[in-house]
Amino acid sequence: MNEISLDFLTILLPSYVYFYMAITLYVRNRKSPHNRVASLLMLTLLSYFMGEYIKSTLYNMYEVPIVLYWNVPMLLLTISLLIHLCLLISGALGKLARWITPAVYGLPFSLYAILLITFNDRSLYNPEVTGGVTPLHPIMLVLAVTFVGGYILSSVVILAAGWRRSRNPRQRKVLQLLLLSLLAMFGWFMLVTVLLQSEITTSPESMALYFSGCLLWVLALRTIVNKYDFLPDYRELFHTLFESGPNAIILLDKQGAVKEMNPRAAMVFESGGASMDPTSCLCFDDGTTLRERLQERRPGKRPRIDGELHVAASEGGRAEFLVQADALPSIEEELLVLHLTDVTRLKEAERRLAESEQRYRHLAHHDTLTGLCNRMAVNEQADVMMKRGQRFAIVLIDLDNFKWINDTFGHVAGDDFLIHISSCLRRASRPDDVLGRLGGDEFIILIPEPVRTEELLGDITNRLGPLGQHPFLIxxxxxxxxxxxxxxxxxxxxxxxxxxxxxxDEALYRVKRNGKNGISVFAS
Structure with missing residues (x-):
């Protein structure tokens, strides 16, 4: 799984769920203490997960203060709120609960404050510890495991006491389901902790497993809420969020037919006043459409559609999306929710960056006037041939009348003359030859696997023939x-x-001394 998907599943997606639940619980019945505490519980979970996201993605240089002064307090507040919520729901301890609640909040924060005063920050949390070993100080780890595990187990005991005491069948059913979900989450946390301490999983993998278990517990809580109407209905608020969401969201049935789209999706798939079928116009890089992928889906299997998609935009461009698919079981049929994140601008920026890098690489190895290889590129090609033990010849060319052209016709004509020479050399060269300009009016040709030495002069004379056959026109x-x-x-x-x-160069100046305009092969 890539980094974007991991962040989405373990941090961003749970954050959306917690924020959604917090709004629902508080707005629907803000006078209820159950709803207020549950809403605050979801907000602290949201704060914790966003702290993890900020720490790992945006400001990892501030990892230590974020963990110690934000994530840990949010985690302690979350488990304290969990105890408080269970006390309210079960009603098991009655009036005694109002005396227990302050201690529930005060004990973990008091001990944590002592740790912060006693140890320095790097001792409590050292991000440089890797290799599957926890970065937490042993005392810090014991504190976290004790309170997280102990408070979850205490919540289980409180719910169990309320379940045994209650005579209301509906409340007993709700408490029983909540009890089972907490037991499952407690067992999951203990298992992940054992795997981490046994170095079977790394710290990032363990964090992902912790987050996944927490998310599953929230989803289980949501199922209990929907099924038994324990908390107020939030379908109306969900519809509002669906309509105002910044990303395109499409609801499909298992045959791939569009059941509903939010306004953002309708805007994307609108062309010339007529709506397009999203499943037919959305294409993967291999050419298959979303509809074809959905038709490949086997019963009970998740469709192979996560990844990148593109669609022709109404203005003639190409819109690109990152798609995330989630199965949504309902009472009547199984539905598929597609979340489409528009990454068109990001992809365009990546393409421009790649093109710029390619241009800079070309400029670093080529002469800006003639487009031939520069001295650095010629040196690199020669080094490669030498390392391979490959025979090659070099031809060093010096123009005899270049200074006269510059002085008579000007430097612009001189530049045109050099461009003309480079064109003639390209016509005279073979595919494996390396053409270069060393500077001024000096050119060079690297000829891999040349002919025998006694035939070299004739071969070079034939190669450079176009220079004499194509005079320069002014x-x-x-x-x-x-x-x-x-x-x-x-x-x-x-x-x-x-x-x-x-x-x-010695062979070249032999030609210069003998009247110029010729070719000479070095004789050792």
Missing amino acids: GQEKIPISYSAGVSAYPSDGLSLTDLLRSA
């Missing part, structure tokens, strides 16, 4: 191309590029 004036070239071969004329250039 207006109506034809300027013939005159050049001097020196040739050296690896390994006979040098074991490094510096030695080869020195040998080729």
Whole structure:
């Protein structure tokens, strides 16, 4: 599972659920102490999960203060609120509960305050500890396990006492289901803790398992609420959130037919006043459509549709989405909820960044005027051939009349002349040749696997023939191309590029001394 999916499943998705539950509980019946405490419980869970997200994704340099001064207090407040909620729901301790409640909140925070005063921050939590070992100080770990596990177990005892005492069948059923869900969560936390201490799982994996268990407990609580109407109905508020959600949400039946879309989804799939079928126009990178993937779905199996999708936008562009599918069992049929996050701008930014990187890489290895390889690229190609033990020859070319062209016609004409020379060299080269400009009017050709030394002069003369056949035109004036070239071969004329250039340069100046406009092969 990639990092985006892991963050979504273990942090962001639970945060949405907790925020949703908190709003529901408080708005529907703010006068009820049950609802107020339950709403605050969901908000503390939301705060804890958002602290984890901020710590791991946005401000990981502040991991220690976020953990010690935000996450831990939120966790302690959450389990204290859980005890308080169970006392209210069960009514098991009666008037005694009002005396127990302050102690429930005060004990963990008092002990934690003592730890903060006694130890420094890095001793209590050291993020540099890796390899499956917990970053918490042993005393800190004992405190966390004792209060989290102990308070959950205490909640189980309180609910069990209320269940045995109650004579209302409906309340007994609710308490029984809550009791079973808490027992399951307690067992899950203990199992994950054992796996972490046994180094079977790493700390991040264990945190993901803790978060998953907490999310499943909240979903179980939601099921109990819906089925037994223990807390107020929140369908109307859910519909409001569905309608105002910033992401596109599509509700499908198991055949793939669209049951409902929120306004954001309707806006995405609207083209020319006519709505498109989302399952037919949404395509994966392999060319298959969402409808085709849904048709491949086997009964009881989750469809293979999580990932990236794209659709042709109404203005002629391409909209890209990250899709997350969730099965939603209902009374009548199983429904599928698609959450589509628009990542078009993000993908476009990634493409532009890749293109910029490619351009910069090209500029770093090529001459900006002629487009030929620069000195650094020639050196790299020569080093590669030498490391492979591959024979090659270099041809060093110096233009004889370049200064005269610059002085007579100007530097713009001189640049055009160099571009013309590079075009002639491209026509004369073969696919494996490496063409480069060393600077000024000096060019170089690397010829892999050259012919024998005695045939090298004739081969180079044939290669450079187009230079003499294509004169440079300035207006109506034809300027013939005159050049001097020196040739050296690896390994006979040098074991490094510096030695080869020195040998080729010596052969080139032999041509210069003999009247220019010729080719000479270095003779060791």
